[in-house]
Amino acid sequence: MLLKDFYKIQSLIKTDDQKYLVTVLINENHEVFEGHFPGNPVMPGVCMMQIIKELSEQITESSLLMHSISNVKFMALINPFVTPELRLELEIIYAENQLIKVKNTTYFNNTVALKLGSVYKIK
Secondary structure, X not given: OOOOOXXXXXXXXXXXXXXXXXXXXXXXXXOHHXXXXXXXXXXXXXXXXXXXXXXXXXXXXXXXXEEEEEEEEEOOOOOOOOOOEEEEEEEEEEOOOOEEEEEEEEEEOOEEEEEEEEEEEEO
């Protein structure tokens, strides 16, 4: 975990051949939120992208390196004091040349917060 104690995995369930449903709980008291932003904490987009990478590493049991991003849409602000629990739907596809394609949609409650399509290379 790049940011120690930033989040905790509550559940990780394989729902289909290539699909996973993960629930994480964000640590609203993490020091990241002291600077982003004081009095109005917002989840940094790069932190969300890191969580997706780390979950993908855990699922694939591989060390991954970002290769490319084909689509990233931040659709709603995540305030960890209001909605610390996030639901991530991941589709992980093994491709040629040691590449792994990941499609993600992240939710809090019924709100879509992030859609991300990325490709990682196995280190």
